[in-house]
Amino acid sequence: MEGLARTELRKQEEALKEQEAVVLAQREQILSLQSQAGDAHTVSQSPLSDAFEVLRAPEDASSRHAEFVDVGSTIASYDDVVLSMVRTLNFEISEVASQVTNAFRVTDTPDHDNVNLAFERAREAVGPVMAELLESIQHQDDPIIVDIALKADMVGFAAEVASAWDFQHQSRSVFTGLYKQMRRSESQSVCGQWRSRARKYSKQCLYNSRDLVPGFSHQLAERIADLLTVAGGSSAAEDIHAAYAPHLETIIRTALDLQRITGEEVVACDYEVLTARFDEIFDSEQMEDIYNGEIAATGPPGTVPRVLSTADLGLRRSQKVADAVDDDDGVTTTMLLKPKVVLDTVVYELGLVDEEDASPSTAEPSA
Incomplete structure (x- = not known):
């Protein structure tokens, strides 16, 4: 029997198809600008950089007074570019997830050792509840959870890449802490220039302009293979990469360009790519239910909808304004695109959990 969630998934896919021409045109525009930009070490001389040069902070007071720039309009123009890139990411992620889900088949002879290893990695990638749902549910007739898990994994991976300082996990907290402290006492110009140089030169030191797309796209293929293995499939990471390489590489390249442009x-100003945390209470001011609230009330009486996973990236802009009066050191934030989320009540709608059982977000996964 086809549930509401499955029907809504198809509606989402139809809407994506209708937007395909627009998004593809946006992607071609971005790729065209990227090709003009050339190698990373010459990016400052590219048309892409020239188009955004007006957003750079002047180096000294004289140049500050010499240039009369409508900062509001330039930031608005940058909003359009960054939003286009985030929407391209969301589109490509949805395309890959749909294609992989449609091709998914359950194997008759699972390798239990591989399943156990993949399960541990899946727990890290999409959380224990999603990994448990993948492992415990029969997906032959309706692999919607596979689709949801794939989107959650790719969204999370793309967000990590786009938000990274230098792609070294151990240094993220150091950079983030320094920048947060700096924004309390320094101007937007000083903070932005420091962030720009910190990201640029730390990456140069670590990678020396090496292309990171191949490595990251193979990592993404490995993560997809883990999810499919946990769900009962038997796809190798190499086969997944070979089958979906153009999409995977577009996801990674767009995320890397987003990291470079915004960083x-x-x-x-500052841009932040947004996801919603697992088990977070649904807040319509900060996120959007991908099913438009139609299944939010599913489940036992008194159920409070919580986030099961993020299906689409969101985007937020922040800017420190010298004369602003608020409780956050003059930093004002604007939500440009809410992240789209799947709520945990979807498992009740699909009949995956009895209404008498505990919420899937709070229930302990089996060992």
Whole structure:
């Protein structure tokens, strides 16, 4: 029997198809700008950099007074570019998830050792509840949970890449802490310039302009293979990469360009790629239910909808304004695109959990 969630999934896919021409045009525009930009070490001389040069903070007071720039309009123009890139990411992720889900088949002879190893990695990638749902549910007739898990994994991976300082996990907290402290006492110009240089030169030191797309796209294929293995499939990471390489590489390249543009090119404001945390209470002001609230009330009486996973990336802009009066050191934030989420009540709608059982977000996964 086809549930509401499955029907809504198809509606989402139809909507994506209708937007395909627009998003593909946006992607071609971005790729065209990227090709003009050339190698990373010459990006400052590219048309892409020239188009965004007006957003750079002037180096000294004289140049500050010499340039009369409508900062509001330039930031608005940058909003359009960054939003386009985030939407391209969301589109490509949805395309890959749909294609992989449609091709998914359950194997008759699972390798239990591989399943156990993949399960541990899946727990790290999409959380224990999603990993448990993948392992415990029969997906032959309706692999919607596979689709949801794939989107959650790719969204999380793309967000990590786009938000990274230098792609070294151990240094993220150091950079983040320093930048947070700096924004309390320094101007947007000073903070933006420091962030730009910190990201640029730390990456140069570590990678020396090496192309990171191949390595990251193979990592993404490995993560997809783990989810499929846990769900009962038997796809190898190499086969997944070979089958979906153009999409995977577009996801990674767009995320890397988003990391560079928002981290190094823009200094007049800060952009943050958004996801919603698992088990977070649903807040319509900060996120959007991918099923438009139609299954939010499913489940036992008194159930409070919580986030099961993020299906689409969101985007938020922040800017420190010298004369602002608020409780956050003059930093104002604007939600440009809410992240779309799947709520945990979807498992009740699909009949995966009895209404008498505990919420899937709070229930302990089996060992």
